[in-house]
Amino acid sequence: MADALRVGIAGLGTVGASLVRIIQTRANELAVTCGRPIEIAAVTARDRTRDRGIDISAVTWFDSAEELAANAEIDVFVELMGGAEGAAADSVRAALRRGLHVVTANKALLAASGVELARIAEENGALLNFEAAVAGGIPVIKALRESLTGNTISRVYGIMNGTCNYILTRMEKEGLSFADCLKEAQRLGYAEADPAFDIEGNDTAHKLAILTTLAFGTQIAPDEIYLEGITNISIDDIHAAADLGYRIKLLGVAQRTETGIEQRVHPTMVPRDSVIAQVDGVTNAVAIESDILGELLMVGPGAGGNATASSVLGDIADIAKSRPGAQQVPVLGTPAASLAPYKRAQMQSHEGGYFIRLTVADRTGVFASIAARMAENAISLESIVQRSKPDSSVMSKTIILVTHATMENSVRKAVDAIKAESYLVGEPQVIRIERPKDM
Ligand SMILES: NC(=O)c1ccc[n+]([C@@H]2O[C@H](COP(=O)([O-])OP(=O)(O)OC[C@H]3O[C@@H](n4cnc5c(N)ncnc54)[C@H](OP(=O)(O)O)[C@@H]3O)[C@@H](O)[C@H]2O)c1
Numbered sequence: 001m002a003d004a005l006r007v008g009i010a011g012l013g014t015v016g017a018s019l020v021r022i023i024q025t026r027a028n029e030l031a032v033t034c035g036r037p038i039e040i041a042a043v044t045a046r047d048r049t050r051d052r053g054i055d056i057s058a059v060t061w062f063d064s065a066e067e068l069a070a071n072a073e074i075d076v077f078v079e080l081m082g083g084a085e086g087a088a089a090d091s092v093r094a095a096l097r098r099g100l101h102v103v104t105a106n107k108a109l110l111a112a113s114g115v116e117l118a119r120i121a122e123e124n125g126a127l128l129n130f131e132a133a134v135a136g137g138i139p140v141i142k143a144l145r146e147s148l149t150g151n152t153i154s155r156v157y158g159i160m161n162g163t164c165n166y167i168l169t170r171m172e173k174e175g176l177s178f179a180d181c182l183k184e185a186q187r188l189g190y191a192e193a194d195p196a197f198d199i200e201g202n203d204t205a206h207k208l209a210i211l212t213t214l215a216f217g218t219q220i221a222p223d224e225i226y227l228e229g230i231t232n233i234s235i236d237d238i239h240a241a242a243d244l245g246y247r248i249k250l251l252g253v254a255q256r257t258e259t260g261i262e263q264r265v266h267p268t269m270v271p272r273d274s275v276i277a278q279v280d281g282v283t284n285a286v287a288i289e290s291d292i293l294g295e296l297l298m299v300g301p302g303a304g305g306n307a308t309a310s311s312v313l314g315d316i317a318d319i320a321k322s323r324p325g326a327q328q329v330p331v332l333g334t335p336a337a338s339l340a341p342y343k344r345a346q347m348q349s350h351e352g353g354y355f356i357r358l359t360v361a362d363r364t365g366v367f368a369s370i371a372a373r374m375a376e377n378a379i380s381l382e383s384i385v386q387r388s389k390p391d392s393s394v395m396s397k398t399i400i401l402v403t404h405a406t407m408e409n410s411v412r413k414a415v416d417a418i419k420a421e422s423y424l425v426g427e428p429q430v431i432r433i434e435r436p437k438d439m
Contacts, residue, residue, distance in 0.1 A: 001031065001036055002035060003036060004038065004039040005034070005039065005316070005319065006041035006073060006075045006076070007038060007040050007041060007075070007076045007078055007316060008042040008062075008074035008078065009042075009043045009078045009080060010043075010044045010045075010065040010068050010080065010081055011044075011045060011065075011081035011082070012043060012044075012045040012052050013080065013081075014304070014308075015080045015105055015132070015308045015309055015312065016078075017052045017054050018306050018308070018309035019078070019080065019309040019312050020043070020056065022310075023038055024040070024054075030313075030317065030320075034320035034321055038316060038317070038320055040056075040059050041059070041060065041073055042059060042060040042061070043060075043068075044062040044064060044065050044067070044068045045081075048061060064087070065079070065087045065090075065091035066091050066094060069092070069094045069095040069100065070094060070098075075319075076101045076103060076316060076319050077091065077092070077095040077100050077101070077102050077103075078316065079091060079092050079102060079103070079104040079106060080104070080105055080312070082105075082106055082108065083106070083108060083109065084106075084108040084109050084111070084113070085112075088104075088109050089109055089112075092104060092106075092109065093117065095126070096121045096124055096126045100126055101126050101127040101129075101319045102121070102128050102129070103129045103312055103315040103319070104129075104133065105130065105132035105133055106130070107133040107134060107203070107206040107210060110133050110206075110210050111205075111206040111207075111209045111210060111220060112222065114210060114331075115213075115219050115220050115332070115336055118331035119336040121336075122328075122330065122336055122337075127318075127322065127328060127331075129141075129316075129318060129319065131314055131315050132311035132315070133207070133210060134160065134207040134211060135158065135284040135286050135298075135300070136300075136303045136304065136308045136311065137301045137302070137304075137306075137307030137310050138286060138299070138300040138301075138311075140158075140211065140286045140288075140298055141214065142314075143288065144156075144211065144215055144288065145329060145330075145332070145333040150292065151290035151291060151293055152290060152291045152292075153215040153256070154255065154256050154289050154291070155253065155254065155287075155288075156208075156253075156255075156287070157251050157254070157287050157434065158211075158276075158284065158285050158286035159249050159250065159276065159279050159283075159286075159302075160203075160207045160208070160286065160302060161198050161203050161204045161207075161250060161284075161302075162190060162282030162284060162302045163185055163190050163195065163198040163203075163282070164198060164199060164201075164204070164230050165249065165284075166181070166185050166281050166282050167182055167185055167191075168233065168238070168248055168249060168250065169281050170184060171235060171238050172238045172242065172247065173280075175235060177234075178231065178233060178234070190282055199229050199230055200227070200229035200231070201227045204250060204265045205225045205227055205263075205265050208225060208252035208253075208265060209222035209263070212254040212261060212263055213332050213333075213339065215254060215288070216254070216256060216261055216340075217333065217334040217338075218261060218339060218342045218343075219340070219341055220332075221342035221344070224263060224344045225263040225265055226262075226264040226265070226266065226347045227264075227265050227266070228266035228267065229250070230250050232429070233248060233267050233431075237267075237355075237357060237429055240355070240357055240398075244385075245271060245272050246269035246271060246272055246355070246433065247269070247272050248267050248431065249267070249268055249276065249277070249279070250265070250266070250268070251265070251266070251268040251270070251434055252264075252265045253265075253434060257345040257349070259343075259345045259349060260345035260346075261342065261344065262344075262345040262350060263344075264350070264432075266431075266432060267432075268432055268433070268434045269353075269355050269431050269432070270435070270436075271435060273439075274436045274439055275297055275299075276436065283299060283300065283302065284301070287436065294437075295437050347408055348407070348408050348409040349409065350407070350408040350432075351405055351407055351408075352405055352406075352433060352434065353382070353402065353406070353433035353435070354402070354403045354406065354431070354433060355402055355430070355432075356400070356401040356402075356415065357400050357401075357428065357429040357431075358400075358401070358418065358424065358428050358429075359398050359399075359424070359425040359426050360399055360423045360424055361396055361422075361425060362388065362395040362396055362397045366399075367384075367386065369421060369423070370399060370401070370418060373417045373418050374401070374403075376417070377411075378406075378410060379403050379406045379411065379414055380403065380404040380406065381401055381402065381404070382403060383400075383401070384399065384401050384402075385399070385400045386398065386400075387399075387400075396425045
């Protein structure tokens with residue numbers, strides 16, 4: 001049997017500790033599958049004394065990730081610390097510069113510096129694998145980077161944040177408010193103490209930026225993403241969506257358009273009968289639409305120690321099986337030097353269906369005025385529903401409009417015109433509708 005692949009692991013938290021446990025308990029199977037043993041040669045974390053429920057007594061301990069990355073005794077540097085800068089970025093750069101293969105689960109680092117790191121890896125003959133960085137255990141990176149080569153991809157979209165999907169699912173299933181569901185998610189450990197990064201959509205944006213690059217062969221552009229979180233989704237929206245045959249999901253969508261690439265993260269209404277609408281709780285899903293294959297939908301665990309470690313282990317196994325000197329898969333699917341500049345399609349030009357919920361004073365003429373504002377902006381309506389709703393101070397009613405495919409710009413203008421009218425009570429709610437191909 002060939003020599004062992006010696007792995008150095010930086011970060012022994014949720015993912016790192018799971019990875020150590022799996023490699024240790026499956027040593028024999030891994031050696032057979034990979035054709036060589038996988039050996040944990042060295043580790044590092046911040047606190048050496050912490051009990052992690054794993055046995056690392058026979059493994060060399062390093063006091064810093066940089067020292068571990070510089071160690072000549074390892075063949076692969078596995079970064080599981082997290083963070084776009086600092087120890088994670090410095091150690092990954094250093095490892096790649098000396099031609100050491102790297103595996104990471106760090107979406108923040110890849111979104112911020114992925115192209116630079118890919119270039120360093122390719123210049124130094126190192127592999128940089130990051131399957132766990134997007135949608136945890138779902139092998140979407142490999143699908144885009146390798147399996148779909150030759151396909152022209154038109155759209156990639158998905159549910160990539162378990163916290164948001166858990167909250168939206170609970171709101172719908174139990175009729176609870178956003179705030180109550182967030183508290184419950186925090187109690188169960190699905191949401192961080194500071195949940196802003198998840199619920200404002202930033203986490204999904206990091207993952208989307210990586211998928212966009214792999215799908216469209218362009219530079220990573222995390223700052224060119226239209227971003228809207230789920231904090232202002234109310235139970236009224238969820239109920240209205242259900243009445244109209246939709247469910248609300250936080251989607252990340254990247255789409256090729258005539259004017260460039262559209263990248264957006266926002267609450268989205270998806271048809272209740274679509275497969276993606278059935279993806280509940282902390283589960284993730286990624287859909288890829290391409291010309292040769294058609295539509296591919298992958299659903300699975302998007303986070304958690306074991307699911308994430310499963311992807312990290314797959315990346316390590318790929319390195320164990322790779323042949324020295326063989327042609328390598330480009331880190332981002334296309335060689336870093338050949339990635340096209342990113343050209344952003346403006347959000348104002350986005351075309352799609354819209355759900356608009358207005359609370360208005362219960363007066364005559366309001367309905368006609370709203371219809372007129374829509375017509376002035378050439379918005380064609382698929383449905384218009386009104387419901388009476390007694391309010392504490394005024395008699396108000398809710399009007400829900402669903403548009404046929406229309407331009408974002410037209411919707412914004414129509415909503416601004418309605419906002420200028422005296423009958424509007426509170427802020428209008430606008431939610432984009434996304435349909436899977438052929439729905
Ligand atoms: N958890 C998930 O479900 C999941 C899913 C997909 C991707 N990821 C990604 O996987 C990575 C790890 O996530 P995690 O959830 O395992 O994080 P975690 O539980 O917070 O663990 C982080 C680990 O890194 C160590 N660490 C932090 N800063 C360090 C430094 N400067 N030097 C050395 N060690 C340092 C910590 O040491 P101490 O233990 O001593 O504090 C800890 O062991 C992140 O990039 C994350 O985005 C996680």
